[in-house]
Amino acid sequence: MPIALKPGSLKDPEIAALFRTEDPESYFADLREIGHGSFVGFGYSWPRMCSHQKDVIWWEAKWNDIVKEVKFLKNLRHENIVEFKACFLKDHTCWLVMEYCVGSASDILEVHKKPLREQEISAICQQVLHGLRYLHSLGRIHRDVKAGNILLTDSGVVKLADFGSASLVCPAQSFVGTPYWMAPEVILAMDEGRYNDRADVWSLGITCIELAEKKPPFFNMNAMSALYHIAQNDSPSLPVGSWSSDFHDFVDQCLIKDPALRFSTETCLLHPFISSARPASILFDLIQRTKLLVRDLDHFQYRKLRKLIVDDDLCAESASSRSDSYTSTQSLCGAMRSSITSVSSLKKAQRSLVPIVPLADDSTTSPLSRTPPLSGSVDTDTDTDVTPPRPSLTPTAKTASMEMNHEQQQQQQHQHQQQEQQQQLSIVGPRRRKEEILAWRRSRFATIRPTVTIAREQTEYAAENNMHEQMSGYKRMRREHQKELKQLEEKFNSEMDNLKMKLDREYENLLLQFHKEMDKLHVTHRQELDKRLKTNEELERKLRKAIVQQQEVEMKALQMQLKKEYKVNKERLKQELKMENSSKSFVEGNLKTSKQNHLHVQAEAENRLIADHKFYLDFEIRKLKRRRLLHYHQLEQDLIREELGVRGRQLQSAHTLLRRHHELTRDLEMRQLNSLQNLRCQHLQKQHASELQNQQAYMKRVQDELRKKHAMQVKQQPKELKQKELQIRRQFRQAVKTQTRQYKLLQLQLTQDLPKDEQREVVARLKDEQKRKLALLAEQYEGSIGEMMEKQTVQLETWQEEEARQTKDKLNEELELLMAFQSKQRMQMDQHHEREKGRLNEKVSLRLAVLENKMDDEVTQFERERQDRLNQLQTRQNQELDVFDQASIHLGFSLIALSASSSSTSTASGSSSSATAVANKPGVINSASIQDAIHQQPTTDNSFQAVTAHHHHQHLSSSSSSNNNNNNNNNSRNNNNSNNNNSNNNNNQCISPSLHPSASSGKQRYELLEEDYRKKWAIS
Template sequence: MPIALKPGSLKDPEIAALFRTEDPESYFADLREIGHGSFVGFGYSWPRMCSHQKDVIWWEAKWNDIVKEVKFLKNLRHENIVEFKACFLKDHTCWLVMEYCVGSASDILEVHKKPLREQEISAICQQVLHGLRYLHSLGRIHRDVKAGNILLTDSGVVKLADFGSASLVCPAQSFVGTPYWMAPEVILAMDEGRYNDRADVWSLGITCIELAEKKPPFFNMNAMSALYHIAQNDSPSLPVGSWSSDFHDFVDQCLIKDPALRFSTETCLLHPFISSARPASILFDLIQRTKLLVRDLDHFQYRKLRKLMYLDEQQSGSSAEVSSLDSEDIDSVDDDLCAESASSRSDSYTSTQSLCGAMRSSITSVSSLKKAQRSLVPIVPLADDSTTSPLSRTPPPSGSVDTDTDTDVTPPRPSLTPTAKTASMEMNHEQQQQQQHQHQQQQQQQQQPSIVGPRRRKEEILAWRRSRFATIRPTVTIAREQTEYAAENNMHEQMSGYKRMRREHQKELKQLEEKFNSEMDNLKMKLDREYENLLLQFHKEMDKLHVTHRQELDKRLKTNEELERKLRKAIVQQQEVEMKALQMQLKKEYKVNKERLKQELKMENSSKSFVEGNLKTSKQNHLHVQAEAENRLLADHKFYLDFEIRKLKRRRLLHYHQLEQDLIREELGVRGRQLQSAHTLLRRHHELTRDLEMRQLNSLQNLRCQHLQKQHASELQNQQAYMKRVQDELRKKHAMQVKQQPKELKQKELQIRRQFRQAVKTQTRQYKLLQLQLTQDLPKDEQREVVARLKDEQKRKLALLAEQYEGSIGEMMEKQTVQLETWQEEEARQTKDKLNEELELLMAFQSKQRMQMDQHHEREKGRLNEKVSLRLAVLENKMDDEVTQFERERQDRLNQLQTRQNQELDVFDQASIHLGFSLIALSASSSSTSTASGSSSSATAVANKPGVINSASIQDAIHQQPTTDNSFQAVTAHHHHQHLSSSSSSKQRYELLEEDYRKNYTL
């Protein structure tokens, strides 16, 4: 027998057909990284494809996730779903080649730093809904719809991406998705049941709020806390602002908590917000604007870095490297224009690393520009080995959570700043930088000469080469993703652990349910075998009883035949003796009569002839009388024989009927006991099944309670770790602020002193001008006095000014210190209140979960009790029906037997009447004989049994045949009279014979 392959094994032809074994680097060149996710890197290569490269960690879960995603993508073909190209498997790295897109909707928000317009959101949602409708028509769920997974092409076509969290079946029951975008039924999937494709509509509604507000609801709190908010609070809504009522209504319909009342994709497409008219090129224009802004931002960062490096090299006295900064790329343009060679890709993967490394090493040597350096995002070099630094692309904020084998967790990165004040200040600072940069660009464009030199042309050519893979992702964003990927991601670890715990819980519950099903199946098989064995035993017992009854009936028939034969033989023998005795007696009487006649004739002295004549006449009379007597005796014997045989047959028929009744009652009694035994067994089976179900339910509920306790402990631990991390970061931030405060105060003090020196210089110039005006018309004697007075006045005012500035410095330092302490205390208090509120919310949610679980358990117990009660009631009804049916069958069989026996007895009696026998005599004889035989049946019971003639039946028989009975009685009386007159001893013998017969042959 062949060994079964492990699920997802490459030895499986179906799995092996999903992957290509060629070297992907021979197909793709000029590989560059454009993004990074939690365990996936994204890059692009020269063919217009996106090489989506994943690390293949040879775990069953991770590998099965990759196989599932490849299977999912390979069967999808839709305009609004990213196109699957191929999948390569090289060493331990999986290269997933897909259609290239310029960026995602979250990238547009990141670049513009402001929400999208309503028509742009409507256009994006319309195409997303078309893609979701296609997925839902195939019975699949995306489960991770968000702005980061909504990609756009150069032409403005929206495409759904990232199917690592998708479900191949609908409905599903796994904890999958990104926390802030997850639907309530997905969060509670393992507790309350399954969910369907309406979960994607909820995520789309959250995405609309994200596109309108730049971030989803609850994004300023911990991801775990967001889950509790979503699960137990009211649905979020679009903030009141400049948005239309159709937009508000669309978001509200998408965010209805009850999935049954929530819009479907078909209904969403018919909503006025989606179906309203809009310019066809609105998304194309948005992409072009974003690309221009990204190019300007990258150019601004590049120029800013060049300026810093130039200042650094000017201070160090060497400008050779600065002059070669641009020449490396620009000088290679000539080679690029001549031919495409390996050395022409100066902006490729490795050259970009070397350039970034040179710039970073130059920047870190400038100690006087640390503040400027902090404003720049550091550029992390890419690893050369693709297996150690896989390429992927997951725009921030990204992540997905999974409790089954769907995908790895990629949690979002919420802001760890306790208040929104710092974030808004940073945003304002970035906007000011952008405005300043745009203003500088306008000034530079106005100052540029109209004649473009060769260097400018080379720069344009180089820019055109770089735009072969135009993207709306700024370099700063890519570098930040690399940095965040390299740094420790505590949230990722928390969500991964939480996902693993939920997956283990689900696995344990599934295993326990399978064990319970196996136990229940085994119990059912055991009970069924026991019941079948009992029925088989009953069947064998009934077969044996039927054989026994048949043997008894056959034995009774043989006994009846033997008794009839013996009775006939005895009566015939007795009648032969009586006939011989009659003949001997008649012969004796003839002799006596003859002698008497001879004597009488002799006394009368009759003649011999007269005597002979009389003797001859007497002999003839004697022969005639003898013949008549023999005939009478023969007739009497025949009647007596027939009567006794008939009487015996009737009596044996009644006994046979009684035996049939006893046997059928015995059979029915056995069947009743069998039915009772079967019902007792069924009740015991019901009790065993009920006990097993109760025991299984208690075990399942105990396991759920254990899982809930572990889950709550893990959630509290994660929340406490999050609170500790936030507080530690806040303390570090405050310590850094305290550490930086003297330097900042010193800078402000120097600034005030510079203002003081400037004010002193200004007053000195003013006094000089005043002195010149006042002394130009006065004599020299008065001039000295005026000059001295002005100098005194100047000294006094300068001293007063110096005192004011010193006071301003002291006041400024005191104010800044107090403000910093107050702000830090306020920030610490707000952070503590916020964290405590989240902790209280978590504890309230856990308490609600426990209460809901208890209620759910009570409902389960109630449903099980109802199920058991209903099953017992059905069983009892079925058993009652069987008992009723058995009683009906019992009565029917008894009635049928009685009817048949009555018919047989009626036929027998009719034949007896036809033969001339008295029915009363036969019935009386049979009844008296049956009573005398010691039968166990009572008079009442016998009267009710079939085959027993009661007084009513006798009267009916008498009324039916009155003439025949009377004539039969007359004939019988005549025969008995003649027989008694002829011989009294014969009567006595007859009576003795009948009495002896009754003694010997009565049953």
């Protein structure tokens, strides 16, 4: 027997067919890392055999998750779903090749720093709904719809990405998705059951709010707190503003908390907000505007860096400029370094398309671009776009002013770069120049994100990885809890199935035992009936033999008696003739006549005796058969009562077993429910502990960041104070210069017409006045410096204290909300457990009531069947006895005599002397010995001894009494009367008073019977 392969084993041909074993680096050139998700790395490269960009993603996730993801992606083919190209397996790393998109909807929000227009949101939602409708038609759920997972191509086609959280089945029950976009039924899936594809519609509604407000609802809260708000509070809505009523209605319909009332993808596509007319190129224009803005931002950063490098000496005049230049140079140099290795347009967290560990965790997407298959050879270049006119929008007014101030410098730098490139190209050969040109063109792929954003993303990735890991750990814990509950339920189902099988087997064995017992009882009864039949035949044979022997003796005695009488008569006749002296011939003639007469009389006597013997033999045999028939009927009644009693005990035993089975099942169900509820409570405690731990970690992180921010502000305060001091100093210097100029002019005016002696005095007086005013100005300067420093210090401290207080209040409020929700969740779980116990008790009570009704029905049916069988037996026996009596009457026997002799079986010992006396009479056969043998057979009372269940004894006794009354009313079937015991002179037959009402005593009954016998059997 072949060994079963483990799930996901590469030895499985179906799994091996998903991966290519070639080296991916042999297929792709210029491979470089362009981004990171929480669990996956992203790279950008060019295929060596074609001129199209590819997005390469390398995995280090769990193998089963990778297999699931590749299977999911490989079977998807839709215009609005990111296209799967190939998957390579190299060492312990998976390389997934997907089509490349220029960015995501969240990237557009980040670049423009403002919400999208309503028509742009409508166009994006329409294509997203087409992709979701395709997924839902396959019975799958995306479960992570958000702006970061909605990618766009150069041509403005919307692509759904990030299927790491997707579900292969619908409905699902996993806790999967990004917290702020998760539907309430997904959050409560482990507590309240399953959810379906309407969860994607909720996420789409949240995405609409995100595109309209730049952030989803509750985004300023901790992820845990956001989950509780979504699950417990009312649905969020689109803020009142410049949005249309159709947009408001569409969002409200998508965010209905009841999934049954929420729109489906088909209904959403028919909504006026989606189906309204709009320009066909609206998304293409959005992409082009975004690309131009990104290009301007990159150029501005480049010019800014260039300015800082070229104008370093000019910037060194003031401490403020030096500080700004130092800070800007540090940040921009870091951006330049990161742009060398990761000049990409991927969005913030590129892990949703193919997440690593686990695939179903929170993730975002990688912006991938639409490209032909790996074997394609279409020659296009993403950097050869037709550049549209320069957009009118700029990031800030400061950006525009900086561009105007440094436009000339930019032109000079651009010319300088062109000259350097031309010099380099002129040195190398044509082939080298071609490779350089291709490498330079390939390095500039289409993007809608600035280089600074990519650099900042890589910096923030390391800082935010702890939060991602925390959320991932929480989701992993929820999935483990769900897995444990599922395993426990499967274990309970297996235990219940095993118990049912055991109980069914025990019940079947009991029924089989009952069946064998009844078969054995039937065999025993059949043997007893057969034995009784054989006994009856033996008794009939013995009786027939005894009567025949006695009749032979009587026949011989008759013949001897006749012979003696003939001899006596012959001698008497001879004497008479001899006395009369008759002649010899006369004597001989008389003797001959006498002999003939004697022979004639003898023949008549013998014939009469033979006829009487035959009638008597038939009568006795008939009496015996009737008596044995009544005994046989009594035996049948005893046996059927015994059978019914056994069946009643069996039925009672079966019912006892069923009640015990019910108790065992009830105990197991109660024990399983208690175990399940205890496990849920443990999971809830762990979940709450984890949530509190995460919330406390979040609060500590926020407070630490706030302290760092305040420390940085305190650290930077001397620089700011120095800058303001320098500004005041400039103002002081300017005031001193102005005052000096004023005094010079005043001195010139005053000394023009004065002689030199007076001029000296005026000049001295003016100098003293100038010194006095300069002293006052210096004092004012020092006071301004002190006031400024004091004001700035107090303002900073007050602002920091207020910010710390507000942050602390906010965090405490979130913690209180979390604890309140946890308390509510515990209360809801307790209520749910009580409802489960109540439902189980109702189920057990209903099952017991059904079982009791079934057992009552079985008992009622058994009693009905028992009564029917007894009635049928009684009817059959009565019919058999009627047939026997009719046959007896037809044969000429007296029914009274047969009934009397049949009912006198209990008085055989008291009538033996009478039988002897009757046997000595002429023509009456003495069969006392045979009668004694017959009468010695055991007789039983005709009253029914019913063996039934304990609660039916009275009913069965009354039924038996009614049967006895019916039997007593039937002629030739009555029991002996107590007066029969007083008759001692019967001829082995006792006539019942009911058959002979005129007979008042045993003597009269005997005389009537003897007279009847004499009439028939007297010998003349």
